[in-house]
Amino acid sequence: MTQFSPFDTTLWHATATRAPDTGPLEGTVRTDVCVVGGGYTGMTSAIELRRRGHEVVLLEAQEAGFGGSGRNAGHCTPTFSYYSLEELRTHLGTERANRLIARQTKGADMAAEFIRDFQISCEWKQNGYFQGALSPSRMDGIRKKADSYASVGCPSTVVDAAEARRLTGSDRFFGGWLLKSGGHLNPLGYARGLARAVLQEGAQLFTRSKVSKVERQGDKWHVRTDSGEVIADKVIMATGAYTDGGWNGLEKTYRIQKVMLAATSILPEDVRAQVIPFDGTMHDGRGDIFVYKYNAEGRIVASMFPVGKRGRDLEYTRQMLMDRLRWLHPQVPGGTTWDYFWTGELDMQRHTIPRLYDLGPGALACTGLSGRGVPTGTMLGGILADWAEGTAEMDLALPVERLKAAPPYMSFAPEMMLRWYGIKDNFSARRDGVELPPHA
Structure with a gap:
């Protein structure tokens, strides 16, 4: 088996x-x-x-x-992870791509309808999805993405640094993209x-x-x-x-890609008022993604892909995740622990x-x-x-x-891409003169 x-x-x-x-x-x-x-x-x-x-x-x-x-x-982000919408049209043809775009960008709304129609108890919140820019030069890509999704009818906006701080509670972002239709739940x-x-x-x-x-x-x-x-x-x-x-x-037809996930101890209410106060899904904006949100108890649930030592050395992985979280949100108390840690499989192609x-x-x-x-x-x-x-x-x-x-290269390509994204992100940060996240 x-x-x-x-x-x-x-x-x-x-x-x-x-x-x-x-x-x-x-x-x-x-x-x-x-x-x-x-x-x-x-x-x-x-x-x-x-x-x-x-x-x-x-x-x-x-x-x-x-x-x-x-x-x-538990993130419900109705977007595409790799292709831009225009690249998708080139890949699938305009008519077919537009049909797929219409369905995918309504995916969170469809989930909301199922949850409402069948009275599903699953901690559903549709407060939006935020993708940040950790360096000024990343804002050009953010604007293009926001405009692209807005052009197909999504509630998609660019936010400046002050609004990013108000939404997220973090001073690290130079702005970001807010997709208001995003949601999160207990999967x-x-x-x-x-x-x-x-x-x-x-x-x-x-x-x-x-x-x-x-x-x-x-x-x-x-x-x-x-x-x-x-x-x-x-x-x-x-x-x-x-x-x-x-x-x-x-x-x-696919290759298994592992993903690692962790959930903190329950954060005090006063901390939750300062960390992700908009209570949506957070993406730090790096290509080697760090994504996180709350569950109903007030735990932060974070996910990343394992690369190298990360994911193989559990003690290091826990420390890396906490260092990354507290770099973004120093309001998280020093005694916070990762109470849960698990992995899952993706059918990556x-x-x-x-x-x-x-x-x-x-x-x-x-x-x-x-x-x-x-x-x-x-x-x-x-x-x-x-x-x-x-x-x-x-x-x-x-x-x-x-x-x-x-294709055989899919056995190693995803990890190589994650490493390449990290190199690009680090180069962008150094060029802009901004601090790198820990363990970057």
């Missing part, structure tokens, strides 16, 4: 609302669409399909939200709420039902587990980075946007969310439901490709 990071050591496992009562598939079930994978993508696909009148069975190998959906940092609470929504909408959800084989017999798909079988007209494989069998070669793969007549796979889980997984359900209903490939918001392995 494929080994993934521990699940029950996360902050979210300790604080999320309980999972709905579900159990494994037993016997034979017939349905219109069988969805494999109980993360955001699989569950929103099931909900969308039920809303359109289709019978749906959802199979999950562990429990709903076991994968990246239940252990991510496992959201996943478990979506699982309840799947059941409420009338789909069948079976957990502890690892798929061992999917094969075509006649005009039907047979999806087999150890104790049962689903016979379906169509199949959607939505297992992402936590793919573990089920379809040969699917796990080769070269273009950092999801990929759809043709698996045969009426069968599709989706992988490669590349760390954009909450808004992207939420909005993907509509795209996969469109495909299942027969929308022409040219009219989908993502192209459907043949199944193919990620």
Whole structure:
């Protein structure tokens, strides 16, 4: 069995609302669409399909939200991580890219609608996303990004140093970008709420039902587990980075990228009034990202990618994270500790946007969310439901490709890019004569 990071050591496992009562598939079930994978993508696909009148069975190998959906940092930032919007149009073509942009930039609003409609208890706050500029020369890029997202209707603005200080409580920023539609939540609470929504909408959800084989017999798909079988007209494989069998070669379409996450001890109320007072998602603006926000208890939850010693040496990693946090926010008390530390897996691929793969007549796979889980997984359900209903490939918001392995260089490229981003950031800071963050 494929080994993934521990699940029950996360902050979210300790604080999320309980999972709905579900159990494994037993016997034979017939349905219109069988969805494999109980993360955001699989569950929103099931909900969308039920809303359109289709019978749906959802199979999950562990429990709903076991994968990246239940252990991510909880940021809901409806943007693209690598491409600019114009580069995306060049890559996908203008019409398709505009369809994808419209969905992705509404991803947080879609999550808010699910949370409202299904009364999901998940610490949801939609106070915005702030990306800072730690050196003056970074403001040109901030302005371009803000203008680009504003041009497609997003509540996107540039803020000066004084406003950045008021929002964040930090004196380090020379300004920044505020995307007011950004949000944050308890990701496992959201996943478990979506699982309840799947059941409420009338789909069948079976957990502890690892798929061992999917094969075509006649005009039907047979999806087999150890104790049962689903016979379906169509199949959607939505297992992402936590793919573990089920379809040969699917796990080769991406490369696993680890992410590390930590949560502080609960900060006093007077400190929380000074540190991130706007209570949104914070991004320090460096390419080698440091992203953080509060949970409902008043803990700061921070995430970074492991590079070199960072992530391998736990004592060093804890100290580095605290040094970085207190460099940005010296108001954080010196006795603050990291009470939780965990890791997770991303299905990273070269273009950092999801990929759809043709698996045969009426069968599709989706992988490669590349760390954009909450808004992207939420909005993907509509795209996969469109495909299942027969929308022409040219009219989908993502192209459907043949199944193919990620290029070999993806085994080392993400870490090299992070190192390169760090070098560029450090050069920019030295050129501008500003202080470098600790451990930069």
